[in-house]
Amino acid sequence: MKIASWNVNSLKVRLPHVLDWLAEAQPDLLGIQETKTLDENFPQQEIEAAGYQVLFSGQKTYNGVAVLSRLKATPKEIITDIPGLEDHQRRVLGATYGKLRFINLYVPNGSEVGSDKYTYKLDWLDKLASYLKKQLQEHKNLVVVGDFNIAPEDRDVHDPEAWKGSVLVSEPERAALQKLFDLGLHDSFRLFEQDEKLYSWWDYRAAAFRRNMGLRIDHVLCSDALKKKCTASYIDKEPRKLERPSDHAPVVAEFDI
């Protein structure tokens, strides 16, 4: 089973790239973030025509998440919020497909360390950890994907000195992500030997992609049981090379299930 995550930065603009990538990569499950699309405008027909069933939770202008599946199972136990977290921002979409629990997240960016948005991010991650702790007790096979807006380690940052202490890499953010790892959620990417300087996001500015000035902030996390069945994990840079790309690349993990 092939599971992926992609922050598309507007599904309206990126739909052609998404449809091309579905045809090319053929993921079984894809979590999409930053659809920036109201549910009433969601391109459901086009995605279903590509052979995928789809769930979505959107809002105007900002945020918005969707889950695409070509599995036979009907999604159950659908959630669009973290229990106990009052949030009008559409950042969460979870569903159970057969024996697999799948949660797609668009973690808050945090803007700047010390800002209100940063506080919101840390609080959001704290509530998320409580929820995922319970989810792990209820679901042996749990996959949590998304744009986490956190680079776990310095090797996930093109220039750690320049980025030191700033949003996306700050210690409180990394501690919040580490807390998820400590619950027994594994960064699938690090289960395998990887080349150096592999990232999932590059700023649109300053020709950052061409210069590979990126961060690895998009992740596929998996529970213990799935860690044992994970056979590959990688970042597909190809869509980032296209005309009018998202600033993020799809991240992929494969499981022998």
Place this chain on the structure above:
DNA sequence: ATGGTCGTTGGACGA
């Protein structure tokens, strides 16, 4: 990483 661009929107704001 001085800023540098996108996307949404119709002037900023968020990332």
